[in-house]
Amino acid sequence: MEKLTLRGFEIYKGLLNSATQQQLVDAVREVAKAAPLFSPMTPYGKPMRVRMTSAGDFGWVSDRSGYRYSRAHPDGMAWPAIPAPVIKIWNDVSGSDRTPECCLMNFYGEDAKMGMHQDRDEGDFSYPVVSVSLGDDALFRIGNLERGGKTESIWLTSGDVVVMGGDARLTYHGVDKIRFGSSRVLAKGGRLNLTLRVVT
Incomplete structure (x- = not known):
């Protein structure tokens, strides 16, 4: 495991083993x-x-009413509990005394990407966002506290964990592309990204 710091983002390369x-x-x-x-x-x-x-x-949900957190899935059911192995990662790297209230799970298919954005729908920005990469490699871009300006990018691979906290908590970031089929973790290809957040 190697720990890197890029624009305040703490990047734990290879933190999670294959099992x-x-x-x-x-x-x-x-x-x-x-x-x-x-x-x-x-x-x-x-x-x-x-x-x-x-x-x-x-x-976390989005529709024509806007981006927001909701206590129910769009189909009406309550969200399941955050799995214990995911909570363990938070406890290992977040440095927070609170447990996360949301684990957003994004699946990136072959052509999927995520534009530059801030995570700012939470009630208290003093708590970090912890991001877990599984599956295909992703080109992760880190920007600035305001839109525009010079950016830096790093390839995240399966098992990498990123902590966005402190002065970097509201930094713009996104995923430009994935290397579809680059990992054996998901048999049919694709990337899973888990982000843990304290909402309230």
């Missing part, structure tokens, strides 16, 4: 059985390229 990665993938599949993956609509009327679901007290 832990498989355990996490199995846990995500159980969550998706109870709260199926869905393709959210942006407030601007365009579908997002990723499919997602959540676990915890809250899930």
